[in-house]
Amino acid sequence: MKILHTSDWHIGKQLHKYDLADDLNLFFDWLIPYIKTEVIDVLLVSGDIFDQANPSQSAFKQYYDVLRQLVQLDCKLIITGGNHDSAAVLNAPKELLNAFDITVIGGATETLSELFVDVEKNGERLVVAAVPFLKDRDIRKSVAGETYATKIEQIKAGLQIYFSTINTHYQNHYSDGFFVVMGHLFVQGSSVSESERDIQIGNQAGVEASMFQGIPDYVALGHIHKPQAISEEEHIHYCGSPISLSFSEKEDEKQVNVITLKDNQLQRLEIVPIPKPRNLVAFEGSLEEVQQQMIRYDQETPLLSLAEIIVNEETESLERRQAFEAFVSEQPNARLQIVKSRLSFSTKIRGASDAFAVGTDVADVTPMQMFEKKLELQVELENTEELKAAFRDILQELNL
Numbered sequence: 001m002k003i004l005h006t007s008d009w010h011i012g013k014q015l016h017k018y019d020l021a022d023d024l025n026l027f028f029d030w031l032i033p034y035i036k037t038e039v040i041d042v043l044l045v046s047g048d049i050f051d052q053a054n055p056s057q058s059a060f061k062q063y064y065d066v067l068r069q070l071v072q073l074d075c076k077l078i079i080t081g082g083n084h085d086s087a088a089v090l091n092a093p094k095e096l097l098n099a100f101d102i103t104v105i106g107g108a109t110e111t112l113s114e115l116f117v118d119v120e121k122n123g124e125r126l127v128v129a130a131v132p133f134l135k136d137r138d139i140r141k142s143v144a145g146e147t148y149a150t151k152i153e154q155i156k157a158g159l160q161i162y163f164s165t166i167n168t169h170y171q172n173h174y175s176d177g178f179f180v181v182m183g184h185l186f187v188q189g190s191s192v193s194e195s196e197r198d199i200q201i202g203n204q205a206g207v208e209a210s211m212f213q214g215i216p217d218y219v220a221l222g223h224i225h226k227p228q229a230i231s232e233e234e235h236i237h238y239c240g241s242p243i244s245l246s247f248s249e250k251e252d253e254k255q256v257n258v259i260t261l262k263d264n265q266l267q268r269l270e271i272v273p274i275p276k277p278r279n280l281v282a283f284e285g286s287l288e289e290v291q292q293q294m295i296r297y298d299q300e301t302p303l304l305s306l307a308e309i310i311v312n313e314e315t316e317s318l319e320r321r322q323a324f325e326a327f328v329s330e331q332p333n334a335r336l337q338i339v340k341s342r343l344s345f346s347t348k349i350r351g352a353s354d355a356f357a358v359g360t361d362v363a364d365v366t367p368m369q370m371f372e373k374k375l376e377l378q379v380e381l382e383n384t385e386e387l388k389a390a391f392r393d394i395l396q397e398l399n400l
């Protein structure tokens with residue numbers, strides 16, 4: 001039996017308003033024949049199917065188009081919700097998709113047994129605990145008046161209990177199969193990129209890999225976009241997003257993980273690279289330096305390269321600002337599309353300083369960064385740390 005692990009498709013994602021639908025289509029055009037020729041029996045998608053809780057109509061179309069192609073293959077699909085997904089949106093067609101041998105677990109279920117999927121094929125038995133992204137309320141009973149640190153500890157303890165109950169359920173009901181646990185969460189030891197939403201308070205609520213107690217035969221994680229093994233020995237892996245979703249992922253080699261079973265044991269784990277649909281590039285320096293680098297850029301990929309430009313100039317002047325704006329708007333190289341640009345000055349004119357560098361798009365600023373900037377401007381405030389902690393709690397409650 002062969003299992004393919006992927007995650008974080010983020011259908012509908014735009015990179016600084018540039019639609020990445022073509023990138024995903026190229027991934028799907030590669031994935032479908034791969035599943036067919038390699039005879040993949042089970043496809044696991046560990047969360048963040050969509051980029052938005054309320055996907056656009058074109059995002060839905062892309063999702064159903066790929067599902068339609070997948071159901072024509074003899075491959076069992078297991079899809080879980082991530083922090084970007086709305087459980088209700090993913091679950092809405094659940095029963096219909098079930099009729100096509102697609103299991104969808106949008107969010108935490110009433111009972112743990114509902115998360116278990118038992119797949120038997122060619123004399124092999126695979127047991128999947130399809131754990132979706134777990135919301136705070138799924139794992140923690142909020143206690144009024146507690147401190148921030150204890151809440152984090154509570155989330156961690158809650159996750160630990162949750163996953164150990166999953167292990168116990170497996171041991172009590174299915175102990176002879178190959179056991180895969182899916183999850184969409186931050187497991188400590190992983191390095192993050194810009195595009196993972198600041199959920200569960202960044203890194204602080206990360207859990208240790210030991211939480212899995214070495215019981216699953218493979219842990220198929222989603223949430224972190226950079227592919228990585230958290231534990232080689234215990235087979236705990238992030239397969240990463242199939243396409244680059246932010247400039248911080250520009251160097252990542254994207255992959256899917258393929259697990260081959262023999263006699264209900266792991267026979268082989270393959271890291272299969274995904275062909276790169278486009279380059280994301282960053283150019284930094286003075287305006288002249290950036291101009292030169294951009295003109296020299298000559299790499300060709302199936303899709304247009306997307307550029308981030310960061311211009312640092314010595315002294316602030318209107319003339320430099322205008323030159324920068326003209327440069328950005330003229331798009332100096334046909335192989336490149338500038339999607340993100342920023343201008344900053346080492347020496348500011350007195351009084352001209354503003355909260356963010358010129359060219360900073362409000363979409364690039366997280367709510368937390370915006371709040372911190374606002375606090376910086378309120379010089380008379382003394383309890384800023386408390387305010388930050390309270391603001392973090394609000395963001396967390398709202399799932400932002």
Ligand SMILES: [Mn+2]
Pocket residue numbers: 008010048082084195196223224225
């Ligand atoms: Mn994600």
